[in-house]
Amino acid sequence: MTHHLFRWTLLGLVGLASTTMGCTRWIDVIPSSTLQQESITRVISNDERVPLVMDGFRMMQNGAAQNPSTEIERRILNTVQETRLFSTLVPLGGNISSLGDKVVAARITFDETIDPHSGAAAWKGFVIGASMFLLSPVIELDYDYAAQASLELERWDGQVKRYEARSAGTAHYHLFGATPIMIGELKGQVTEACLTELMDQLVRDTNFYMASNTPLPDSPILSVTVKARPPLRSPVSLSAVPVSTAPAP
């Protein structure tokens, strides 16, 4: 009787371990958006801001050209908008007739590299199945995702500046922890880190995009703070709202 009880207790513990430890997952992102230093801050006069017009958007996946993703384009534009560096953002194909002469044209390339480690996953899956899932807590599966964003901005006088940022991450998971949401989380975090780094670079060049391209006057006119968006963990709002203003100190 005692032997029987011991055997079933042991089986129960093994089952419990398999179903709990086999459900874990975690994501590593390099560079981590949450570990980046405090964002750079610049102050720009409201009158000095010029519109930004999307002139081109290319997407690549593992080196192959893809259809442009509206979601990615919105996300990039929202990130640019949150810097408050430009007065207006005009997406691809938008109306630019009333913007005036001083306009910055943007060309964006977003290159994704995905490595789902399919071969390793298939073999590991076979081994996990052959072990009646007992090895699921100890066999780890991986999914790699990297994003490289290039932003080329052409000022109204023809001068061009180019910014580039890259971020990579890996989702580590056990079999029972796999879910499509996990892949979405990985891509979201990597993209966030990549765009945060890109905006940091952009904000460093604030003066380059000022309408007068001259130092700010001391007069108390309306101005806004220009900075890269602080790292976020929550999903980015897809709505595009007018840029707010605040009196200069």
Next chain:
Amino acid sequence: MAGLSSPVHAADPTPQITVGTQEVGLTAGYLLPHRLTQDHTTKQQGPAFMPSWMMTITDPVGDGWYRGQVSIGAEVVYIQFVEPVAAHGIGFAPRIKYTFVALDRIRPYAEFAGGPFWTDLAGKIPEESSRFNFVLMAGFGVSYFLTDQAALNVGYRFNHISNGGTRYPNLGLNASLPFGGFSFYF
């Protein structure tokens, strides 16, 4: 900012099965005997029911007709033998499946499953002497996606039951198992 005017994408009718997509399904079929040697005399047959769970572990790999993805999981195999005597069999079988995805909604697949199987046919037929056995199944099928999340499946499996030499006699039982069923993906 006005609505974005980047190129409009038509709705993609292809089911998007990615890493982490789970599949639950129910399959039913009928076991038809194969007597592979002269020593095999039993014409075992009866309906089989196989509820299953699968997890997709790869994105589609490869190019061309063989482009596909791997999923692993398990199923419970229940067989109600009606011939030569009324008996039951139940087993648990880990399963691996390769699904060809080149044809969008029509997706052929090849599969293999195997695991422990208990049946009370033992002692009632000359091929099997123990109640504890193993069931091995290999076959192919095709899934037709009615929606992005639901599919009908039909196919064929070769079914083998034996005790792995743990007791004798152990001739084993072999059968064809044509089946049909449905799957739900989430």
